[in-house]
Amino acid sequence: MKLLVRADASVEIGMGHRVRCQALIHAFNQFGWQCQFVVDRRYQAFASPEDCFIGGQSEKGFTEKECKVEFLSLAEQADLVILDHYGYSAEDITVLHQHQPNLLVLDDMNDRGDFPAKWLLNPLLQGYSKQIEFPLTGSRYALLRPAFQKLELNQILPQQLLITLGGTDPLTLTLPILNALLASGFPTKDIQVLLGANAKNADQVIGFCHHNSIAVEQGLADVTYLMKQAKMAISAAGGTLFELACMGVPTIFAQVADNQTRSLEQHVPLDWCRSIRFDNVPEEVRQQRIEQLVEVINRCWLDIEWQENARKTARGLVDGDGANRVAKTINSYFAAS
Structure with missing residues (x-):
């Protein structure tokens, strides 16, 4: 056939x-x-x-x-x-x-x-x-x-913030998000960056990560082990949304394309994730949205009760x-x- x-x-x-x-x-x-x-x-x-x-x-x-x-x-x-x-x-x-x-x-x-x-x-x-x-x-x-089938999830509570803005990072958000996180005092040892094989500005992001002792990977065929280590994530809201749900990772989604609207409209009310939109604002407004995103991350990072509920909800959605x-x-x- x-x-x-x-x-x-x-x-x-x-x-x-x-x-x-x-x-x-x-x-x-x-x-x-x-x-x-x-x-x-x-x-x-x-x-x-x-x-x-x-x-x-x-x-x-x-x-x-x-x-x-x-x-x-x-x-x-x-x-x-x-x-x-x-x-x-x-x-x-x-x-x-x-x-x-x-x-x-x-x-x-x-x-x-x-x-x-x-x-x-x-x-x-x-x-x-x-x-x-x-x-x-x-x-x-x-x-x-x-790789997402029949996963055995970690029993130990993960401690990493996973940052993954899609296969190409079309709006080049990774680097400004990292800058804003560091400016907010977020500990670099807790950050894991994952770049797609075709991510824009990849060389600059990798250089920044190495300079600031931030863990970074690019073009991985199997991303599940990084998601297992993620306490939370900052992610684009394409297909990765369903992967993060399957792994039970509470996430702040950066919407980078119009076609991600419906999925966020259905998943954000379930309260396992939050979202901030970037695709419908001019470039000069994106920095304000990035600072807003970092504020949400820092607040949710300390909200253990929300994280526990979010993990249970997310895992029940996608098998x-x-x-x-x-x-x-x-x-x-x-x-x-």
């Missing part, structure tokens, strides 16, 4: 789409599926050589329309297509579904209007039209990497088995056909 995954990654797009689709690919591989990413050639620097690249080059450069048209013929040759791409409108998805009815759409915001799909996956509780045959919604379908759950559901459909 052949599975194609249409997803891109870049500094602007982030790495979240690719990471969660990699979790799905790993799960489908266990059922013997042949899986491959289909990637816009513009983003091949963030892809793998094994990926299928689409999109020609004209005098005006690459066009999304070229990619979409080219992908239709590829989709027809597959048994299943997974689409994780905000560049596809409801109309685009409708056309794709006409070429490949066995379509799984990954969604976050539920803001594209109605469109048809065999399956739709959203780790948030959202309502969709009857054009979706099999909706897979809620945190039990959160797509986490294999780490979402990718396997999705793959098993869809594979069973094909097995019964």
Whole structure:
């Protein structure tokens, strides 16, 4: 059985789409599926050589329309297509579904209007039209990497503040947050920085950390051991939100993209996390937000009762088995056909 995954990654797009689709690919591989990413050639620097690249080059450069048209013929040759791409409108998805009815759409915001799909996956509780045959919604379908399955959590209370602003840190928040933490008197020995492999300003952040004796790691394939050591975290609110929930890490989320809005609207009221928004303010206002974030961290760092309740709540939300759950559901459909 052949599975194609249409997803891109870049500094602007982030790495979240690719990471969660990699979790799905790993799960489908266990059922013997042949899986491959289909990637816009513009983003091949963030892809793998094994990926299928689409999109020609004209005098005006690459066009999304070229990619979409080219992908239709590829989709027809597959048994299943997974689409994780905000560049596809409801109309685009409708056309794709006409070429490949066995379509799984990954969604976050539920803001594209109605469109048809065999399956739709959203780790948030959202309502969709009857054009979706099999909706897979809620945190039990959160797509986490294999390392998050069947974890044994530390019995000793962790003591680190984990700072991780996504695969690319698109707003370059890590360094100013570190500066603000140090200015507030937060102990450097309690800070652990985790940078994505493609994080912006990585060299400056690593240099700052070494100069100030702050622990720093970059591009780790398995981040679970750092999350196990985290008493709290400062994090972007993409797919890492569900990873931190699974690990039971109380978190202050820095919202760095609009598509993180719905997840924060659902998770912040559960009181295992807080959030401060950065993506909708001009750069000169971000420093004020950073100082606000550091104030919240310093206050919550001492609130042991809140941390204990937050850990219990978060762990009850995500079990780490979402990718396997999705793959098993869809594979069973094909097995019964």
